Amino acid sequence: MKQTGYPVVIIIFILLFSGCGSKEINPLEDERGIFSFYGALDLDSPSNIIRVRDLRIPLLAEQTIGDGTVVTFHDIEKGVSTVLQDSVIYINGHAIHNFVLNQPLRPRQPYRITAVREDGALSESIATTPGFTIAGAVPDENVRCRQQITFQFDNVLPSEQIRVDAGFEYDGEMYWFEITRYCDFNYDEINNRVTLEKSPFNLLGLVFPPRNINMPQCQNINPRIGCDELSSDVAYLRFYHLGPEWQRIYPIIQVNPDNVMDVDNGLGFFGAYRSDTIKYSLSVE
Secondary structure, eight states: OEEOSSOOHHHHHHHHHHSSSOOOOOTTOSSSSSEEEEEEEETTOSOEEEEEEETTSOTTSOOOOOTTOEEEEEETTTTEEEEOEEEEEEETTEEEEEEEEOSOOOTTOEEEEEEEOTTSOEEEEEEEOOOOOEEEEESOSSBOTTOOEEEEEESOOTTSEEEEEEEEEETTEEEEEEOTTTSOOEEETTTTEEEEEEOHHHHHHHHSOOTTOOSOOSSSOOOSSOGGGOSOSEEEEEEEEEOGGGGGGOSSOOSSGGGTOOSBTEEEEEEEEEEEEEEEEBOOO
16 A cells, blocks of 8 residues: 555554554653653554663663563553563664553553563553544445545544545555645534545545645645546545544654653653544446
8 A cells, every 4th residue: 555645644653653663763762761652552453562661771772671670551440450571573683672462442441551660660651542433424425526525523522633544546556645634624522523524536636636736735636646547436534533642742743752741750652542444435427
């Protein structure tokens, strides 16, 4: 699958926090705390990864987590704590400590991660899962290219966020673009509802902008690929429903981890999300 234009912010976070795909180690992590955490908990996944780094260790030195260090995941509502096991991977020759969480998560629940060093020094952070998103499109079948669609996301609290990628298949490949910052979303805080009204034509202008457009726009742009040129008449809106902690890094990742203020006595970020996809079909006429 291809990503056009600006990178998808949420995917950047997921790759960075999981530790499975990132090839960079944050050069700003130092001794300004005890540990750093990087974790994005997927509400729907039975397994999640939380990266932990001991900030005493110089950046380019061999990274180790001491035998006396205990990393624990706490289900705050149930009062249940689980000691996590270390799983070391190597990226560019550097050891990365990923702690694997194998337990189901519940919607709108706070979870705490703690790391305690052998001398008793502690870092901790809380991630709150979002609610279960009720999402859909009206209409969702045989939509004309310039016809307005209402995309609706229910059960989204004011403290939570919806981030959205538009996706179309062209020449046998999927192309995605993160549209949240460029389109006007309507927020109904009384009914906990987020809506977006756009046509496939508008969304194509973001995914396939004209060659001479430098700033993405969500309307009045003639896409270089039309609806009749797509490989499939099925189009997608992929969305991420984020828990309240993501407000600390909205809209983009912070350059300086000290600015995030998410980890007590440490650096990094610990949050939760769920993702899903809305499908709709285009008219072949």
